[in-house]
Amino acid sequence: MKVLVIDPDPESRDSLRRALCAASLQARGVATAGEGSRHLAELLPDAVVVAVDLPDGSADRLLSEAALDPRRAVWALVPQDRLDLAVAAIGLGAEDLLWRPISL
Secondary structure (H helix, E strand, C coil): CEEEEECCCHHHHHHHHHHHHHCCCEEEEECCHHHHHHHHHHHCCCEEEEECCCCCCCHHHHHHHHCCCCCCEEEEEEECCCHHHHHHHHHCCCCEEEEECCCC
C-alpha cells in the first residue's frame, strides 16, 4: 500500500512517514501543496494524509482532488484545537481524521 503524507511540519510529517514505513507500508512525505498534487498524479497513492493547515490555504483543493478516486483512503491531519477545520475536511472528502500532535 502506498501512502502520501502532505504536511508542512517536518517533524510531524517525518514521524508519521516513519511509523507508516514501520508498518510495512510505502510512505512518502512532502511539504507543499504543489508537491502533493504532483505526487498524487505520479505516485497514485492508495491513501493520502493532508494537513488541513497548509500555509498556502490549498488543503481544501488537495482534499477534494485526493477524494476524486473512490478507491483511495483520504485522511485529514488536523490541529487538536481546530474542530472547525475537521468538520470542513470531512465535507471535502476526508474519510477520517488524525489529530496533531500525532500520538503514534
